[in-house]
Amino acid sequence: MNIAVGSDHAGVELKKAVVSWLEQNGYEVNDMGPYSEASVDYPDYARKVANAVAEGICDQGILLCGTGIGVSIAANKVKGIRAALCCNPEFATLARQHNNANIICLSARFSSKELIETTLQNWFAADFEGGRHELRVNKIEPCC
Numbered sequence: 001m002n003i004a005v006g007s008d009h010a011g012v013e014l015k016k017a018v019v020s021w022l023e024q025n026g027y028e029v030n031d032m033g034p035y036s037e038a039s040v041d042y043p044d045y046a047r048k049v050a051n052a053v054a055e056g057i058c059d060q061g062i063l064l065c066g067t068g069i070g071v072s073i074a075a076n077k078v079k080g081i082r083a084a085l086c087c088n089p090e091f092a093t094l095a096r097q098h099n100n101a102n103i104i105c106l107s108a109r110f111s112s113k114e115l116i117e118t119t120l121q122n123w124f125a126a127d128f129e130g131g132r133h134e135l136r137v138n139k140i141e142p143c144c
């Protein structure tokens with residue numbers, strides 16, 4: 001599985017930990033930046049990751065910013081993206097099982113490396129359940 005990863009300056013340190021965790025667990029990683037703590041704008045990196053997933057270049061994406069909110073708002077502007085802000089492991093399980101989320105958004109300022117690793121474990125362990133959830137997910141379309 002090929003995973004696109006991106007952040008802003010607030011998330012760049014934890015992004016390194018995420019990339020290491022992914023590689024140790026056998027995932028192919030496409031680190032789309034940034035690569036330093038210089039200030040950047042989170043929509044630029046959210047769009048890179050979202051486009052890679054929407055275009056099928058990567059299977060799923062992981063985004064980090066201070067809260068995780070900015071990257072999730074930005075990624076969800078790309079057609080075909082279901083980006084879920086997951087503050088704990090349970091959110092990650094449900095985002096996959098019920099929402100078929102294809103990008104997980106994480107908070108760098110309000111979580112720890114350990115919490116993020118457990119959250120990612122749950123994310124990758126869970127599959128979309130389909131059924132009634134598929135009907136609902138199919139109704140998620142731009143409305144104007």
Ligand code: RB5
Pocket residue numbers: 008010011042065066067068069070071
């Ligand atoms: C950057 O200071 C911060 O605004 C950003 O990381 C993020 O939290 C935005 O949603």
